Amino acid sequence: MGATDREVGRTRWPRTGSSKRLARIDAAVGLSFAAPAVIGVLVLGLVPFGYVIWYSLHDWSPLIGEFNWIGLDNFTRLIADDTVWSSFLTTFKYAALLMVLNITLAMGLAVLLNQKLRGTTTFRAFFFSPVIVSAVAWVLVWNYLVAANGGINGALATIGIQGPNWLRDPTWALVTVVVIQVFKGVGMNMILFLASLQNVPAELKEAARIDGASPARVFRSVTLPLISPTILLVVMITTIGAMDVFVPIQILTQGGPGRSTTVISYLLYRTAFEQQDFGYASAIGVVLFVVVLVLAALQWNSRKRWVHDEV
Amino acid sequence: MNGSTNRRRFLTAAATLSAGAMVLAACSAGDDGGADGDTPDGPVELRMVMWSANEGHHEIFNEIADAYIAENPDLVSAVSFEPLTGSGYVNALTTQIAGGDAPDLAWVSEANAAQFVQSGVLYNLQPTFTETEGYDIDDLLDGAIDVWSADGEIYGYPFSNSPFGMYVNNDLLQAAGQPNPRDLMASGEWTWDKAMEIAAAVADGSSTTGFQASDDPYTNWNSALGAMWMSWGAAPWSEDGTECTFDSPEMVEFFDWFHGQIYDTGAVAEPGAEFDFASGQVGLRLSQLSSSTALGDDFAWDFVPMPDGPAGTVPVVGQGGVGVVARGDNPQIAADFLAYFTNPENSQLLAQFFPPPRQSLLTVETLSAAAPALTEEQIQGTVIDQALVGVTKAGHVNMSEIADPVRVELDALWVPEGDAATVMPAICEAISDSLAG
Numbered sequence: 001m002g003a004t005d006r007e008v009g010r011t012r013w014p015r016t017g018s019s020k021r022l023a024r025i026d027a028a029v030g031l032s033f034a035a036p037a038v039i040g041v042l043v044l045g046l047v048p049f050g051y052v053i054w055y056s057l058h059d060w061s062p063l064i065g066e067f068n069w070i071g072l073d074n075f076t077r078l079i080a081d082d083t084v085w086s087s088f089l090t091t092f093k094y095a096a097l098l099m100v101l102n103i104t105l106a107m108g109l110a111v112l113l114n115q116k117l118r119g120t121t122t123f124r125a126f127f128f129s130p131v132i133v134s135a136v137a138w139v140l141v142w143n144y145l146v147a148a149n150g151g152i153n154g155a156l157a158t159i160g161i162q163g164p165n166w167l168r169d170p171t172w173a174l175v176t177v178v179v180i181q182v183f184k185g186v187g188m189n190m191i192l193f194l195a196s197l198q199n200v201p202a203e204l205k206e207a208a209r210i211d212g213a214s215p216a217r218v219f220r221s222v223t224l225p226l227i228s229p230t231i232l233l234v235v236m237i238t239t240i241g242a243m244d245v246f247v248p249i250q251i252l253t254q255g256g257p258g259r260s261t262t263v264i265s266y267l268l269y270r271t272a273f274e275q276q277d278f279g280y281a282s283a284i285g286v287v288l289f290v291v292v293l294v295l296a297a298l299q300w301n302s303r304k305r306w307v308h309d310e311v
Numbered sequence: 312m313n314g315s316t317n318r319r320r321f322l323t324a325a326a327t328l329s330a331g332a333m334v335l336a337a338c339s340a341g342d343d344g345g346a347d348g349d350t351p352d353g354p355v356e357l358r359m360v361m362w363s364a365n366e367g368h369h370e371i372f373n374e375i376a377d378a379y380i381a382e383n384p385d386l387v388s389a390v391s392f393e394p395l396t397g398s399g400y401v402n403a404l405t406t407q408i409a410g411g412d413a414p415d416l417a418w419v420s421e422a423n424a425a426q427f428v429q430s431g432v433l434y435n436l437q438p439t440f441t442e443t444e445g446y447d448i449d450d451l452l453d454g455a456i457d458v459w460s461a462d463g464e465i466y467g468y469p470f471s472n473s474p475f476g477m478y479v480n481n482d483l484l485q486a487a488g489q490p491n492p493r494d495l496m497a498s499g500e501w502t503w504d505k506a507m508e509i510a511a512a513v514a515d516g517s518s519t520t521g522f523q524a525s526d527d528p529y530t531n532w533n534s535a536l537g538a539m540w541m542s543w544g545a546a547p548w549s550e551d552g553t554e555c556t557f558d559s560p561e562m563v564e565f566f567d568w569f570h571g572q573i574y575d576t577g578a579v580a581e582p583g584a585e586f587d588f589a590s591g592q593v594g595l596r597l598s599q600l601s602s603s604t605a606l607g608d609d610f611a612w613d614f615v616p617m618p619d620g621p622a623g624t625v626p627v628v629g630q631g632g633v634g635v636v637a638r639g640d641n642p643q644i645a646a647d648f649l650a651y652f653t654n655p656e657n658s659q660l661l662a663q664f665f666p667p668p669r670q671s672l673l674t675v676e677t678l679s680a681a682a683p684a685l686t687e688e689q690i691q692g693t694v695i696d697q698a699l700v701g702v703t704k705a706g707h708v709n710m711s712e713i714a715d716p717v718r719v720e721l722d723a724l725w726v727p728e729g730d731a732a733t734v735m736p737a738i739c740e741a742i743s744d745s746l747a748g
Contacts, residue, residue, distance in 0.1 A: 062409030064430045148583035168583040254530050257722040273402035275711050
């Protein structure tokens with residue numbers, strides 16, 4: 001029975017015993033399909049989050065076994081903690097830079113690979129392959145490439161340029177991490193854009209061209225609006241991914257030099273697992289959750305203003 | 312059923328689940344799952360966590376454990392040795408304890424010893440060691456058990472008591488026309504200044520570097536430099552750990568000197584550069600006996616004692632210790648097993664891999680098994696003679712709180728214009744609250 005049939009049955013026809021039974025079977029089948037994901041989210045998401053909220057209201061020092069209720073003291077401390085806010089600022093810088101570079105590059109590559117040119121399949125595979133490489137392996141290889149005496153500076157030296165100390169210079173460290181992560185993730189966004197571009201009806205573009213629109217105008221006024229739902233998706237998943245970046249920071253910079261690459265999730269890790277201040281780290285986690293939630297909500301609500309077919 | 316009813320039901324379910332989670336958390340958080348003093352009904356299983364996954368180590372551990380179980384079938388039915396490798400060892404151990412899954416026994420490095428001993432994580436071993444027949448507790452080197460003791464009681468056994476020495480790439484030194492450190496030792500000229508002079512001559516800035524500390528000084532300051540500043544008579548904090556002495560004249564002098572070796576003489580590689588002694592890229596490397604196992608005969612090398620500093624000769628040891636976790640399920644049985652694991656006979660077995668803290672076992676014959684690549688002269692002069700008088704590298708009861716703020720402040724020094732006289736007081740300002748406790 002299709003969706004349309006069910007809709008008709010619900011709205012126009014009184015339910016018979018048989019249709020109610022079928023509806024219940026339908027619902028049961030639907031729930032059974034959704035159950036693994038729902039249970040996963042509840043068990044691995046909601047329950048641990050409940051724990052984190054509970055912990056954030058305590059002073060918990062696991063080594064000495066102390067677990068004392070302190071109410072909102074961790075949050076009061078957090079408000080006055082400059083390190084937390086500077087880490088949020090670093091996280092926003094990281095996310096903004098990553099999003100601009102990633103989405104611009106992904107869109108550019110998708111547009112190029114959407115042309116009927118020789119070798120596009122090879123290039124597509126080339127740019128997508130980092131997505132399936134282990135994050136740790138990817139970062140470890142780059143660690144050697146961007147070392148002060150690594151491959152990139154070696155190559156620059158052959159043309160007479162003395163490269164910076166990429167990961168130890170506060171000016172370059174965050175940018176370097178962002179670029180490494182852009183190359184890692186751009187392939188996924190490129191594929192999403194490419195799939196979306198291939199769904200843009202050729203006749204609409206053709207009509208615009210006949211009306212005298214330049215290629216740039218066709219892209220801005222026809223293509224971009226039609227792929228705007230994909231842009232929204234990419235912006236949302238890239239932002240959320242950027243807000244909890246951890247692996248490249250841990251391997252490449254350990255938050256340094258100084259605190260120039262200490263993003264909030266790394267500060268949370270250090271606070272919990274190195275300083276063993278689990279209660280305070282949980283409070284940071286709760287605030288991070290709220291910030292990500294607000295960002296996602298803002299992006300979602302903004303869709304009515306710029307995403308095609310959203311009202 | 313309308314949409315708002317559905318939403319209300321969903322929100323009610325979510326809230327119920329959240330509340331349930333919090334109740335669960337309330338029941339479990341902080342539950343140490345620890346010892347309640349009850350005597351177990353039957354033989355128990357013990358678990359020791361460690362940072363080594365070396366097959367040879369585990370073979371010896373299992374051999375000792377099997378013998379213990381055979382002698383004490385009513386006490387212990389099995390002992391497992393769980394490796395937690397990688398730089399996050401302490402974090403993983405702490406997480407196990409926090410999660411109510413405390414191991415029975417755990418390895419702890421000397422840098423964290425004070426924290427684990429003084430915060431009550433480790434169980435008092437003194438009564439068990441004293442009462443165990445043939446344990447010979449007086450055989451333990453006084454200097455070796457200092458950081459594992461509190462109020463005259465011992466809380467950990469430093470199964471590895473390994474002095475720092477200098478590995479020398481003789482081929483690189485010879486190619487740079489530099490004197491041999493052994494000749495300098497003979498003439499009394501083996502000093503840190505001379506070592507760095509040699510290192511600067513060896514370093515070419517790209518494929519080789521002159522001197523490498525025992526760890527990365529730019530991220531792991533205590534592990535890398537802790538054995539060096541003692542030769543300046545410097546210390547990061549007062550003996551009782553409450554007062555910062557990073558800004559003492561000795562410490563400022565040491566860091567100023569080390570900064571000069573990076574940015575003035577080029578003897579030490581700048582931050583972010585990668586070199587490997589075993590690949591023949593480093594002239595001098597500060598390290599311990601265990602590093603010799605990675606060295607082959609690709610180049611001529613030597614292992615000599617640390618050079619003298621302004622404060623004279625200060626031999627320093629780094630340690631790996633093992634203790635019983637007080638919040639484990641069976642601390643007394645674990646302590647009994649540890650007394651067996653580290654008795655004189657089994658210490659001799661362990662000495663196949665680790666320099667022992669027992670004076671009677673500090674012999675060339677014993678240590679030759681631990682480091683077959685080292686010569687008799689190297690073992691006697693660089694390991695045994697130093698271990699007998701060595702002091703243990705500094706740790707602090709609040710080490711986990713101190714480590715990161717110090718690293719952050721030190722980053723201001725690791726630039727060409729860095730000034731130790733400015734940075735050191737800033738470190739004290741950053742950590743004074745943590746030191747005061």
